[in-house]
Amino acid sequence: MTAIDPQQLDDQAAREARKAKIFTWINKADTWFTVLGLGWLTPIFRAIAGDNPKAQYKEIWKLAGVPVLAIVGFMFLWATLAPQVQTSLGAVPGPSQVWEQAVNLHEDAQAKAAKKAQFEEKVAQLNERLIAQGKEPKERAFTGAPSYYQQIWTSIKTVFFGFLIASVVAIPLGILAGLSPYANAAINPLVQIFKPVSPLAWLPIVTMIVSATYAVDGDGWFAKSFLNSAITVTLCSLWPTLINTSLGVSSIDKDLVSVSKVLKMSTWTKITKLVLPSALPLIFTGLRLSLGVGWMVLIAAEMLAQNPGLGKFVWDEFQNGSSQSLAKIMVAVFTIGIIGFLLDRLMYAIQAAFTFTNNR
Amino acid sequence: MKRIASILAATVTMATPALAELELEKDELTFGFIKLTDMAPLAVAYEQGYFLEEGLFVTLEAQANWKVLLDGVIDGQLDGAHMLAGQPLAATIGYGTEAHIITPFSMDLNGNGITVSNEIWEAMKPNVPLMEDGRPQHPISASALKPVVDEYTAAGKPFNMGMVFPVSTHNYELRYWLAAGGIEPGYYSPENITGQIGAEALLSVTPPPQMPATMEAGTIYGYAVGEPWNQQAVFKGIGVPVITDYQMWKNNPEKVFGITNEFAEEYPNTTKAVVKALIRAAIWLDENDNANRDEAVEILSRPEYVGADAEVIANSMTGFFEFEKGDKRDIPDFNVFFRYNATYPYYSDAIWYLTQMRRWGQIAEAKSDEWYFEAAKSVYRPDIYLEAARLLVDAGLANEADFPWDSDGFKAPTPAEDIIDGIAYDGKAPNAYIDSLPIGLKGAQTVVGTEVQG
Numbered sequence: 001m002t003a004i005d006p007q008q009l010d011d012q013a014a015r016e017a018r019k020a021k022i023f024t025w026i027n028k029a030d031t032w033f034t035v036l037g038l039g040w041l042t043p044i045f046r047a048i049a050g051d052n053p054k055a056q057y058k059e060i061w062k063l064a065g066v067p068v069l070a071i072v073g074f075m076f077l078w079a080t081l082a083p084q085v086q087t088s089l090g091a092v093p094g095p096s097q098v099w100e101q102a103v104n105l106h107e108d109a110q111a112k113a114a115k116k117a118q119f120e121e122k123v124a125q126l127n128e129r130l131i132a133q134g135k136e137p138k139e140r141a142f143t144g145a146p147s148y149y150q151q152i153w154t155s156i157k158t159v160f161f162g163f164l165i166a167s168v169v170a171i172p173l174g175i176l177a178g179l180s181p182y183a184n185a186a187i188n189p190l191v192q193i194f195k196p197v198s199p200l201a202w203l204p205i206v207t208m209i210v211s212a213t214y215a216v217d218g219d220g221w222f223a224k225s226f227l228n229s230a231i232t233v234t235l236c237s238l239w240p241t242l243i244n245t246s247l248g249v250s251s252i253d254k255d256l257v258s259v260s261k262v263l264k265m266s267t268w269t270k271i272t273k274l275v276l277p278s279a280l281p282l283i284f285t286g287l288r289l290s291l292g293v294g295w296m297v298l299i300a301a302e303m304l305a306q307n308p309g310l311g312k313f314v315w316d317e318f319q320n321g322s323s324q325s326l327a328k329i330m331v332a333v334f335t336i337g338i339i340g341f342l343l344d345r346l347m348y349a350i351q352a353a354f355t356f357t358n359n360r
Numbered sequence: 361m362k363r364i365a366s367i368l369a370a371t372v373t374m375a376t377p378a379l380a381e382l383e384l385e386k387d388e389l390t391f392g393f394i395k396l397t398d399m400a401p402l403a404v405a406y407e408q409g410y411f412l413e414e415g416l417f418v419t420l421e422a423q424a425n426w427k428v429l430l431d432g433v434i435d436g437q438l439d440g441a442h443m444l445a446g447q448p449l450a451a452t453i454g455y456g457t458e459a460h461i462i463t464p465f466s467m468d469l470n471g472n473g474i475t476v477s478n479e480i481w482e483a484m485k486p487n488v489p490l491m492e493d494g495r496p497q498h499p500i501s502a503s504a505l506k507p508v509v510d511e512y513t514a515a516g517k518p519f520n521m522g523m524v525f526p527v528s529t530h531n532y533e534l535r536y537w538l539a540a541g542g543i544e545p546g547y548y549s550p551e552n553i554t555g556q557i558g559a560e561a562l563l564s565v566t567p568p569p570q571m572p573a574t575m576e577a578g579t580i581y582g583y584a585v586g587e588p589w590n591q592q593a594v595f596k597g598i599g600v601p602v603i604t605d606y607q608m609w610k611n612n613p614e615k616v617f618g619i620t621n622e623f624a625e626e627y628p629n630t631t632k633a634v635v636k637a638l639i640r641a642a643i644w645l646d647e648n649d650n651a652n653r654d655e656a657v658e659i660l661s662r663p664e665y666v667g668a669d670a671e672v673i674a675n676s677m678t679g680f681f682e683f684e685k686g687d688k689r690d691i692p693d694f695n696v697f698f699r700y701n702a703t704y705p706y707y708s709d710a711i712w713y714l715t716q717m718r719r720w721g722q723i724a725e726a727k728s729d730e731w732y733f734e735a736a737k738s739v740y741r742p743d744i745y746l747e748a749a750r751l752l753v754d755a756g757l758a759n760e761a762d763f764p765w766d767s768d769g770f771k772a773p774t775p776a777e778d779i780i781d782g783i784a785y786d787g788k789a790p791n792a793y794i795d796s797l798p799i800g801l802k803g804a805q806t807v808v809g810t811e812v813q814g
Contacts, residue, residue: 088596088598089596108663122412140388140417143419144664145420145663211431211437224435225437305424306421306422306423306424316395316663316664317663317667319395319422319424319570319667320395320663320666320667320668321569321573322661322663322669323669325667328663
């Protein structure tokens with residue numbers, strides 16, 4: 001007769017319950033890990049929690065091991081091949097030289113921060129003197145060259161500003177085009193023609209128009225250069241959102257539309273209660289594409305127009321032609337790539353938050 | 361450490377009355393520049409704290425090319441800029457973009473060179489006379505290049521060369537050198553602004569820092585550009601400078617500082633303060649026999665200014681110039697920033713640029729001597745310059761003797777032996793000078809279609 005100790009049973013049940021809880025937590029977290037590009041964490045957690053280690057190791061290998069191996073392989077190839085290409089500025093820099101320049105740029109940013117502090121101190125002294133003379137003190141913007149981090153920040157601000165304008169224009173237009181076949185017929189040819197236009201073609205037009213219409217006597221809200229880059233981004237990143245929104249809106253379930261007719265919904269209610277919720281996943285897909293396009297376009301626009309930001313940094317370094325320039329440009333390439341990736345993940349996360357499932 | 365010391369020094373002198381002297385109408389300014397060593401007065405005025413001592417908060421911004429820079433000044437994104445001497449003149453007389461730009465400060469003398477690719481150098485070398493030690497004899501005339509160009513022409517290949525802007529010193533210098541050697545550099549006409557009408561050597565625009573890369577890519581076979589982009593070609597091993605502008609015309613005028621006339625009228629004190637700071641920077645660059653040049657090289661080599669390697673910049677800035685690798689020659693006056701009244705905006709300098717615009721058809725029709733004087737006077741503003749200089753002298757920051765107080769704005773005529781083709785230049789007789797040049801439009805000649813008429 002084998003008697004099971006009820007106490008033991010309870011323990012086991014509790015353990016099972018705890019385990020189940022952990023797995024539910026892991027599964028929930030997995031959604032977010034995937035969104036953030038950290039999908040490889042899930043199998044690691046699962047393995048730690050004791051879920052069929054063999055299967056988990058396979059997953060870990062696929063999600064973490066292979067990518068790491070690929071990166072190591074890339075680094076190895078880069079390190080061996082780069083020195084073999086001789087340019088007139090010396091050999092193409094390998095990973096170590098690029099890292100060196102990344103450190104260099106960081107130190108430079110610190111030096112510039114110190115300079116800025118000195119500058120601010122001086123301005124404060126000047127202001128004290130002005131006050132002593134009975135005059136108004138004045139705030140001064142730092143006049144030194146921007147550091148690498150400031151250039152990055154400028155680019156990010158610009159891309160979001162341009163992207164925001166693009167979304168504000170594209171989403172309503174897209175809804176209009178999706179709801180009305182006539183509006184669609186009107187908008188479609190323009191979209192087809194303007195969509196493939198390169199930022200390099202928009203830029204001169206934007207520059208001329210901004211110069212002519214936006215007077216910066218005294219302090220405007222924005223610098224002209226900022227507006228030029230941002231509007232160029234807008235013009236190029238408008239289209240994916242517009243197209244996807246109209247597609248999302250026009251493909252709403254016909255039954256839902258019939259229901260709305262039966263209920264005699266007002267247009268506004270129809271849009272907010274019916275059209276937007278069902279078109280949201282596609283709208284977000286459009287926004288994600290738009291932000292990606294905008295980021296690429298921004299760098300090109302900054303390079304061409306010498307507007308502050310990462311693009312200007314790249315162009316300046318190209319023009320400098322010093323022995324460190326190539327490695328510095330490569331640092332910028334990685335920065336641009338990584339930020340582009342983060343921006344995409346950010347949009348993906350927002351999309352997931354808004355549409356509840358992450359891939360509809 | 362040195363930098364901190366100079367900033368501290370700046371803070372101390374700020375307490376002197378120099379600050380209270382001028383009521384500045386505008387004190388936050390942005391100036392543009394191109395990555396060239398002759399932007400040095402701007403960088404020095406900033407780094408040595410001269411701008412701050414005048415109460416000016418100046419931001420310096422590198423520009424992609426001369427066109428972007430000029431547009432920036434015209435539309436007000438830039439308050440002023442390091443400019444090609446031809447830019448304010450051309451803009452004011454309405455060639456290209458029209459705008460009234462003035463120059464109260466001339467930035468330097470000399471500073472340019474003409475470089476050809478290794479291949480072209482090999483081809484023209486047999487035509488160059490040698491010195492006893494086997495090195496080529498300088499200055500090298502374009503007549504050594506002539507047979508090479510003829511060969512290209514005979515083979516039906518265009519002979520392409522680069523310069524930095526249609527109204528740049530470099531365009532005129534390259535044309536001057538080519539024409540002096542018997543090579544036709546081509547004409548401009550109102551209908552055809554490529555400047556290649558009837559040309560044997562086809563000149564086109566490339567921004568200065570891209571010159572070496574463009575020549576390396578084989579798009580152009582040679583170019584005229586300012587430093588450090590000739591020395592860069594030597595360091596990169598892709599080309600050989602054949603002549604410097606100092607060898608073509610001793611102490612020829614180079615860049616100017618340009619602002620719109622509107623700016624000068626609206627902010628007269630600010631303008632004076634800017635010129636004061638720039639004069640001090642120029643003095644610093646040349647004082648004690650170029651003693652500060654090493655420090656200037658370090659400043660210029662920073663990525664936010666010229667950014668090229670310090671050793672490349674050092675060549676022209678510290679008194680010598682490297683032609684072929686290892687063939688270093690002393691040219692102490694390669695870059696002159698203050699001596700010989702380098703910063704005074706002479707009308708005669710302006711007139712030389714205008715004569716070259718006329719010579720090559722950018723000014724399509726004959727103009728009277730009077731017209732040249734008027735044009736020069738509306739752009740070059742020695743009056744502002746001298747007012748600023750007076751303030752500096754009074755404050756004990758400059759020597760009375762260093763400025764041409766009583767000049768009528770015309771330099772003494774350049775004697776024939778100072779110019780490569782032996783043709784003297786007198787700014788007081790522009791039309792006679794134009795007529796004395798063998799190649800180029802003369803008298804009432806005009807370019808119609810592809811023909812020179814008249």
